[in-house]
Structure formats: C-alpha cells, structure tokens
Amino acid sequence: MANVSTAAVTPPVDGRWRSSLRVHTFSSGDSIWMEPERIWLVSRGVVLLNLLHPDGEEVVVGLATPGTAFGLPLTSLMAYQAKALSKTELMLFTLVEVESSPNLTQSLVRGLARRLRQAEGLLGITSHRRIEERLRHLLLLLKQEIGEPHPLGTRYRVRLTHQQLATAIGTSRVTMTRLLGKLRQERWLTYDRDRHIILTHAPGI
C-alpha cells in the first residue's frame, strides 16, 4: 500500500543517476549520516528530522517524504539528525550535480517548496496558545505528509512516538499521552494494530 501511494511522488530521476554508489537503503530506526555539501533526495520511505538539544532532547523539526530533500546544505541547525521511520531509499547528490541537471533541479524545486510549506506549517502551529489546538493542527499537517487512505479515515504510513509528537509542538510526553487519549475518546482518532494513528472521518477533520 505504502509503495503504491508514494510512487506517484517519486522524483523523476534519470536511470543514469541510479548507480549503486549513490543509492542507499535504510531500515526503520536507522540513523542516516550526513555530509557537508551533499544532500539526500528521498525516493522511498519517511525520514524524521531532529534537532539535538544541549539538554539531550531530540526536537522534531520536519519529515522528509518521497520527492523531498534534506542535508547539511539545507539546514541552519548545528546538531541536526536524521532517522529512517520506515524502510527508506535515498540518493546522495552534491549540490553541483543537482545544479548541472535541469531534471534534478526541477525535482528539487518542488521538493524544497514542499518542505518549506511543511516548516511554515510547523511554525504556524507553535504560535497557537493552547496545546490541544497545536496537536490537532499537527495531526492534520501530518495527515497531508504521511497519510494514506484507510477504511476508517486516514492512516499514518509510519509510527510516531508520543515523545516525538510532543517535541514537535513543545510539550511533554505525559501531556501528549493525555491529549491523544482525549482525542481517541472523542473518536477523532484511533490506532491500528501496529499502533499507527488513524484520523477518523469525525467532524472537524
């Protein structure tokens, strides 16, 4: 199911770029290394982008999905980390390679625009005063990014922990668990047996 729904947004990368040196696969939970002057283009899977705080907390700042890119040239954050949330296929490019290929450049424009929309969406969320409002907006933003059709509504293709959801909106894991319980009681969301969130067709979604 995940493969079918992501295939449509896989970047149209020429066969000549698909050498084994350039294509790397990661399993769920793997950390993804990053190099100066190089960017990763996601062709399959979902990558969680974290900022590691001096106090040791990992703060979620984004998700990279198929067609989008991430890497040190695309961030201003010093302690930047990337982790695969599912089986992931990535391609490594230098900036010079990207800029010398009209095909790659066009893919990158669309992918960067999408990540910028996501980042602005997250910035908009943190401006809400009430944590519950933030959470509802975060869940709807994630629906666009990692949602796939499900008989009960929209299912997230990957599993996010309560801790990860909490740092994305600046709250604690305990509060997140309580709020998700509340939304579940309201039947705004439910879980499948793999603990992936399903947003239901409840009013307001």
Place this chain on the structure above:
Amino acid sequence: MANVSTAAVTPPVDGRWRSSLRVHTFSSGDSIWMEPERIWLVSRGVVLLNLLHPDGEEVVVGLATPGTAFGLPLTSLMAYQAKALSKTELMLFTLVEVESSPNLTQSLVRGLARRLRQAEGLLGITSHRRIEERLRHLLLLLKQEIGEPHPLGTRYRVRLTHQQLATAIGTSRVTMTRLLGKLRQERWLTYDRDRHIILTHAPGI
C-alpha cells in the same frame, strides 16, 4: 549601503523577464498582494511574512530577502500576509514560467534552500525553554538574514518592531521590550538613530 550589500545576492534573472508587467515596487509598510499559482521573487529589499491569527495577532514566520521567493504556492498557511519592510522590488512569476526556465529554476533552488534554512532556524528557536535564549538566537539568525557591516558591529538593514520580534519567538511585547533593554545594558546590542538594531562585537556574538 543597502543596495550595495544586496546586489550580490540579486537573482541572475534574464533581461527578458524584466518587463514592467512583471516588476513591481513597494514602499516600506506596504502590504503585498498574493495570487494563487504565482510566486514573488525578491530582487531588492526585505519582506516580512506573517500569519494572521484568528485572535487578530500577526505572527512572524519569516523574512524574504533578495534571491528568495514567497507566495501562496510556497506556504501551507491559510491567513498568510506579506509586508514590505523597506523599498522593495519584486518580480511575479507563474510556477510554469519558473519551471520552463533553467535559469529561474536554479535561482529558485538556492532561494528556497535559504528560506528553508531560515524556517528550520526559527523552529529550532522555539524549542528553547528560556525566552532570553530564544531572543539571542533570533537576533543571531536575523544577523545572517538582514545584517550589514557597521563600525560598531552588524546593523539590521530594516527596522523590526518589538511586537514583531515578540511574535517570532512566542512572547509578549512587554517581555520583548524588557529583554531588549537587558541586552542593551549588557552592551550586546545598541540602536542607531533610525532605531535599527546593531549587534555589537560583544563576546558571544
């Protein structure tokens, strides 16, 4: 001075794009209209990007500087506003025009990467617990975006109000005024006669 320092990052747009229909100038304080499917490319000046909250508050989510772009196709926010912070020259493009010109596409990749770095920087800032830490990081981020050399340190090319700085880091105007007073007393920053902030060469900058 501002013109000299911004000239280097003006996008290399062909002369043929510079028709009078496409190029628009705005004065400081002007609101900039936006159209679906069209993006603005900044060739001169600084544009403040705001999210208008239901409670009427304008929350700063970004600054568009020369070489960068903004517009409805590049945001996920519903109540998005743009305002010129200085004399500004902008060029209006459709997405199809941008994608059909390798020259424009390359400019846009660099401009989008820069805006993404800025947005992630802002996301990183809101994750700091202490408001004073947030403010110092915001001022350093703005130094990169709108700073120009000054005998005392780095001067912001445009003036930002205490209210604007406050919403960018999720605090009140009153707190912002108090914290800026504290940083001024520490000689971390000062103002010129136009009330533009100057970050001094104090330790830690």
